[in-house]
Amino acid sequence: MHELTSQTNPQSHQYGRKIAPATHIFPEGQSFDTDFTAFDAISSYYDDVLATHPTRKAIIQAVGRRFGAFAPRALDVGAGTGFMLDTGMLAPALTTVVDPSRGMLNHLVVKHPKTARVLPGRWDQQTLHGTERGGFDLVSAVGGAPAFVGYEGLRELREMAKSGGMLLLENFLPDDAPAYLGADRSQLIEGLNGARVLKNEFRGLELVIEGRSLIIINGGN
Numbered sequence: 098m099h100e101l102t103s104q105t106n107p108q109s110h111q112y113g114r115k116i117a118p119a120t121h122i123f124p125e126g127q128s129f130d131t132d133f134t135a136f137d138a139i140s141s142y143y144d145d146v147l148a149t150h151p152t153r154k155a156i157i158q159a160v161g162r163r164f165g166a167f168a169p170r171a172l173d174v175g176a177g178t179g180f181m182l183d184t185g186m187l188a189p190a191l192t193t194v195v196d197p198s199r200g201m202l203n204h205l206v207v208k209h210p211k212t213a214r215v216l217p218g219r220w221d222q223q224t225l226h227g228t229e230r231g232g233f234d235l236v237s238a239v240g241g242a243p244a245f246v247g248y249e250g251l252r253e254l255r256e257m258a259k260s261g262g263m264l265l266l267e268n269f270l271p272d273d274a275p276a277y278l279g280a281d282r283s284q285l286i287e288g289l290n291g292a293r294v295l296k297n298e299f300r301g302l303e304l305v306i307e308g309r310s311l312i313i314i315n316g317g318n
């Protein structure tokens with residue numbers, strides 16, 4: 098069993114209302130950069146907007162097909178208010194989430210107080226790239242999060258999945274990105290191209306375009 102349990106770090110998941118870990122470990126001069134706060138403003142109504150998005154069902158089906166009744170050890174990057182946990186298919190005690198917006202994470206920890214690890218900050222600021230490479234059954238960046246991670250970040254995400262694990266990316270096509278996403282066109286295109294390049298580089302990845310705005314890459318099977 099891995100380390101993400103209450104036994105190994107009893108304090109790690111005892112979050113109360115509105116007390117997600119602070120996003121304070123930033124490079125010099127960047128502590129209140131918009132990179133870290135852009136989603137704060139919409140966090141209180143994000144779930145209401147998101148609930149109606151048509152691609153959510155396809156994500157749930159893809160994870161269900163891959164893992165069935167067994168919760169994966171999961172890494173969710175750009176986790177936001179916790180959609181992946183909301184699906185009920187991830188076990189909070191087996192899940193690590195990463196997001197730079199404390200506002201978004203606050204909502205996540207209110208809904209999922211037993212989440213094993215809540216890592217505030219951008220994906221490129223995390224240290225688990227090196228230490229936990231190949232350690233996750235499921236690595237996800239959904240709801241347009243790949244647009245913020247960039248191509249190198251996506252490659253690193255792929256490396257975090259176990260051999261036979263699943264990488265799940267949801268990109269929005271540039272013309273279909275929801276306004277709240279706030280990503281510019283070049284970020285959206287880089288996210289899409291990154292997913293396509295990954296598909297060509299890693300054997301066993303499958304690329305699915307669902308409707309007009311979803312790409313899923315399934316690793317393993």
Ligand SMILES: C[S@@+](CC[C@H](N)C(=O)[O-])C[C@H]1O[C@@H](n2cnc3c(N)ncnc32)[C@H](O)[C@@H]1O
Binds near residue numbers: 132240241246
């Ligand atoms: C549209 S939300 C998606 C949230 C969630 N994954 C979902 O599907 O509902 C995008 C999230 O990516 C986060 N984000 C932005 N830049 C990021 C980065 N560099 N690394 C990780 N997450 C980032 C934002 O703070 C935001 O919560």
